[in-house]
Amino acid sequence: MSRPRLPQTPAWWFDGSPPPAWTRVLAPLYGAAIAIRRAAYARGLLRRRHPGVPVVVVGNLVAGGSGKTPLVLAVVAHLQAAGWTPGVASRGYGRAEPATPRWVEPGMPAALCGDEPLLIAHATGAPVRVDRDRAAAAAALAAAGCDIVVCDDGLQHYRLARDVEVEVQDRRRRYGNGLLLPAGPLREPLERAADCALRVMNLGVAEAADDPACAGEWPMRLRVEAAQPLLGGRPLPLSAFAGQRVHAVAGIGEPERFFATLRDAGIAVVPHAFPDHHAYAAEDFAFGSPLPVLMTEKDAVKCMAFAQPGWHSVPVRACLPEGFWQALAARLPARGA
Template identity: 40%
Template sequence: MLLLSTVWQRLAYSPYPWLLPLYPLGWLFRIITTYRRRLYRSGRLNQIRFSCPVIVVGNITIGGTGKTPTVMWLAEFLSHHGYRPGVVSKGYKGAIEGPHLVEASDKPEAVGDEPLLMAQQLKCPVVVSKKRAKGIQFLRNELNVDIVLMDDGMQHYAVARDYEIAVLDGQRGLGNYQCLPAGPLREPASRLETVDWLISQGQSQKAKINFSLQPSGCIQIGNPLNTKPLGAFNGTVHAVAGIGNPQRFFDTLTAAGITIIQHAFADHHKFTADDFENIASECIIMTDKDAVKCAGFGLANAWRLSVVPHGLDTLGFELLNQLKG
């Protein structure tokens, strides 16, 4: 499964038409998604609108672009400026229907890895709900939030939004510009012209704002008081990543001068102790998102890389001006 996904992504993000036989299906997907959005915009399909601002953070490509760190940064920024934000997420691959207020002690298989990560690191409420409108109602009625961040909700048109922030991967861009399954796009590239802010992790001429995820050091899994800068790792390290673009994570470690052995897994991989059977006693570094799924495995020398967005201040203050206007 991982091999098939890896091969497909390499072809989809290539500028060459390797997936040409799938183009007709991609064109059909584009027609369907465009028509569906038009039905919501014209009022022929109902949108639920809320009395508080709803900010969608999403993308039009599959795979990781930096949405979750962006949501977390915005939540902290808005809290610092007097708002009471709450985050709503579908809880991808989580079993709970919701709405459910995510607790730091929840299991990732119940609520999803990204909502659990946010609940563990943010001071604002994080709610998972398969029906995101119900999640927003829960945040408003039960938790008294006054602004909602909807994680990965650009294509969820049943909920009206006040602002849209699209996050682009500056490294991979839009690939071959084809819609699924012929390419990586969930919607046609022209959709980016309709968002309020187009931001890019990494340099992109298309984006209004470019930002980066800077490593702030490593935290030992199972012992969060023990921290270590990246430069303190000597010898060979096992780099574990089950994210949309694991190569970006591997490149970050290599750029810090660390010699790594790569262990790439599918995005949202459900880790088990067996995945670490041969390396459990060796030094391991993994992403924040993967670490929440591996905390109970008793890994003796495992660390999670903490990253901080840099370059989003312009986005934050422009958003504040819009909210106050």
């Protein structure tokens, strides 16, 4: 079921202002459609499909960015280190020909597969399959030799049967005004969170490492890594840009978070915010001054074809306590079982 799509994150979702009347009319209708669909799967009227290997779904209840991609990267890396052969299933939001399933190859145009799947393939080396039917994507990954599937942003894709659900929540935004789309940011009612075996609270980069999450939530902190030149060469720590002015580029759910990270490193930011999933062209970078360019890793994979000297990607990696990984392992079968 498609959900209402709005061009930008509406201010009323998070700033406490009252939602427009039209959204309050539509929200109950959206909620009723969700309830009917969930009931159809619960009663077997709609059939779930399982690929025959364990499935870990990472998602959220809130529309927009919450830290899903860094967590998916961390989960895939952890599984690889533990001896699994994970594959990643994704819808590939915003890609051309969305009805066509595709294998994602590092270096392919993001327009064909979506920016987040391309980033995951580039960063992990794991097989990535994009398909609006995530159950079909998982089956293809299993047939290709993957012994576990990580589904990126799949909480609401009930057709895919899963073994573990992980909900990610942004600490600052949480559930916004607590209302369903389009009156609020919720894709599903709040009580849906109780179904998730593991719940992760994204503390971001600037939060203290020991900043506690709420009861029942695992804290996730993002670690900024060295800036990677898009044209190749030696990575540079962010401290190398301290005291300099740079053009900062972010086409993500919350661009200000990236800009704040750079400012916290002592960098004078000239911000350039683009819409989430923006399809970049060279002319987007006609800034008029020859400053270094720092961008998110998600943006960088879309700019390789026209990258210039002085352009850098700033990767972030998720850090979670050991207890989280133990809790995840406890919910998975033994490898090879």
